[in-house]
Amino acid sequence: MSTTTFPTKQIRMGIIGLGLIAEYHMRSLHTISGVSIVAVSDVNPHRLQAIGEQLQLPTSKRYAHYEALIRDPEVDAILSLTPNDVHFDIIRIALEEHKAVLAEKPLTLTWSEAGQLKKLYTANPVPLLVHYKHRYGAAFQYTKQLLDEHKLGKIYNIQFRYLMDAFSPYRQHPYTWRHNLAKAGSGVVGDTASHIIDLARFLIGEFKSVAALLHIITPERPDPVTGLPVKVDVEDLAAFHGIIGDNTVGTFITHKNAIGKRHDIEVDIYGELGTLHASLNNPESIRIVLRDLEHPDAEYETWAVPAIYNHTADGDFIKLARGEFVDRAPLFDDGYKNQWVLEKILQSWRENGRLVEV
Numbered sequence: 001m002s003t004t005t006f007p008t009k010q011i012r013m014g015i016i017g018l019g020l021i022a023e024y025h026m027r028s029l030h031t032i033s034g035v036s037i038v039a040v041s042d043v044n045p046h047r048l049q050a051i052g053e054q055l056q057l058p059t060s061k062r063y064a065h066y067e068a069l070i071r072d073p074e075v076d077a078i079l080s081l082t083p084n085d086v087h088f089d090i091i092r093i094a095l096e097e098h099k100a101v102l103a104e105k106p107l108t109l110t111w112s113e114a115g116q117l118k119k120l121y122t123a124n125p126v127p128l129l130v131h132y133k134h135r136y137g138a139a140f141q142y143t144k145q146l147l148d149e150h151k152l153g154k155i156y157n158i159q160f161r162y163l164m165d166a167f168s169p170y171r172q173h174p175y176t177w178r179h180n181l182a183k184a185g186s187g188v189v190g191d192t193a194s195h196i197i198d199l200a201r202f203l204i205g206e207f208k209s210v211a212a213l214l215h216i217i218t219p220e221r222p223d224p225v226t227g228l229p230v231k232v233d234v235e236d237l238a239a240f241h242g243i244i245g246d247n248t249v250g251t252f253i254t255h256k257n258a259i260g261k262r263h264d265i266e267v268d269i270y271g272e273l274g275t276l277h278a279s280l281n282n283p284e285s286i287r288i289v290l291r292d293l294e295h296p297d298a299e300y301e302t303w304a305v306p307a308i309y310n311h312t313a314d315g316d317f318i319k320l321a322r323g324e325f326v327d328r329a330p331l332f333d334d335g336y337k338n339q340w341v342l343e344k345i346l347q348s349w350r351e352n353g354r355l356v357e358v
C-alpha cells in the first residue's frame with residue numbers, strides 16, 4: 001500500500017521587537033521544521049542591524065517601523081514581542097492584513113484596547129496565540145490531566161507563588177519600560193501575575209471575584225544611561241485572592257525580590273481527596289498525597305510526569321498558522337479574559353483592596 005506524504009507548509013515569519021524574549025522565540029523557532037524568519041523590526045537601529053546580520057537578512061527586510069513588516073506580502077505570520085504599549089497596534093494591523101499572530105502577554109496595555117481588539121477579532125478572526133508559555137510546563141499539563149480525572153475531588157483552595165530575584169537590590173536592575181505605567185500598563189500584575197492567572201484559569205476555571213494588595217518595594221531605579229534616579233510608578237509586588245471556577249478560593253503572590261528564587265512558579269492545590277504540589281522548576285515530577293478513611297495516614301508520593309507533554313507555544317503557533325488543530329493552547333479569548341482579570345485587580349487596589357466581581 002502506498003502512502004502519500006504532504007509537504008509541510010512553509011511559514012515565513014516576521015519578528016517585531018528584538019529584545020530578551022525575541023532571543024527565546026528565535027531559539028525555539030529554529031527547532032521547528034518548515035519555518036523561516038524572513039523579516040525583523042525594531043526601533044533600536046543597533047539591535048535591528050545586529051539581529052539582521054545574525055539572521056543574514058537583506059537590509060530591505062529590516063524594518064524600522066512594524067507596520068511595513070506586517071504589510072509585507074512575503075510575511076505570513078507575526079511575532080509581536082515589543083513592550084506592552086505597542087501590542088494593540090501590531091495586533092490591529094495584523095487583523096487588517098489577516099495574518100497569524102503570536103502575541104506576547106499581556107494582550108494589551110489597557111482593558112479598553114482589549115475591547116477594541118475583541119470587536120475586530122470577532123468580525124475577522126486570525127490564528128492568534130497569546131504567549132502564556134508556562135501553561136506548557138510539563139508538570140502543569142500533568143496537573144491539568146489529574147484534575148480533569150478528579151483525582152483530588154472538589155478543589156477548595158489553589159495557592160500560587162511566582163517568585164524571581166531579578167529586582168533584588170543586589171542585582172542593581174536599572175530603570176526600564178517595565179517600571180513605567182505608560183509603557184507597561186502595570187507592574188508585576190501584567191508581567192508575572194498574568195501567567196499565574198492564565199494557569200489558574202487553565203487548571204480551575206474562570207475568576208468570579210478578586211481582591212488585591214499592590215505594593216512598591218523599590219520606588220526609584222537608576223536610569224541606564226545617566227545613572228540618575230527615576231521614579232517607578234508601577235507595583236513590584238502583587239498579592240491577590242478571589243473565587244475561581246466552582247467556588248475554589250485562589251490565593252496568589254508574585255514579586256521579583258525573592259532572593260534564592262531565580263525564577264519559579266509553584267502551585268499547591270487542596271481538594272477534598274488530597275493535595276498536589278507542582279512547580280516550573282521541576283517539570284519531571286509532581287508531589288501528591290491522597291487520603292481517605294482507609295488510608296488516613298497516607299504520605300506524600302512523587303509521581304513522574306509522563307514524557308508526553310513536549311509541545312511548545314511556538315510549535316502550537318506554527319500549527320495554528322498552518323490551519324492545523326491545537327489542543328489546550330492559550331488563544332485570543334484567553335488573552336481577553338486574562339486582561340479583564342488584570343483590570344479587576346487594578347480596580348480592586350484603586351478601591352483599597354475591596355473584593356470586586358470579575
Ligand SMILES: NC(=O)c1ccc[n+]([C@@H]2O[C@H](COP(=O)([O-])OP(=O)(O)OC[C@H]3O[C@@H](n4cnc5c(N)ncnc54)[C@H](O)[C@@H]3O)[C@@H](O)[C@H]2O)c1
Nearest residue numbers: 017018019020021041042043044081082083084104105131
Ligand atoms: N511570555 C513570557 O514569558 C515573556 C517573558 C518576557 C517578556 N515577555 C513580554 O515580551 C514583551 C517584550 O519583553 P522583553 O523582555 O523582550 O523586552 P525588551 O525590552 O528586552 O525588548 C523589547 C524590544 O522591543 C523593541 N521595541 C520597542 N518599541 C518598538 C516598536 N514600536 N517597534 C519595534 N520594536 C520596538 C525595543 O527596542 C526592544 O529591542 C513584553 O510584552 C513582555 O511582557 C513575555
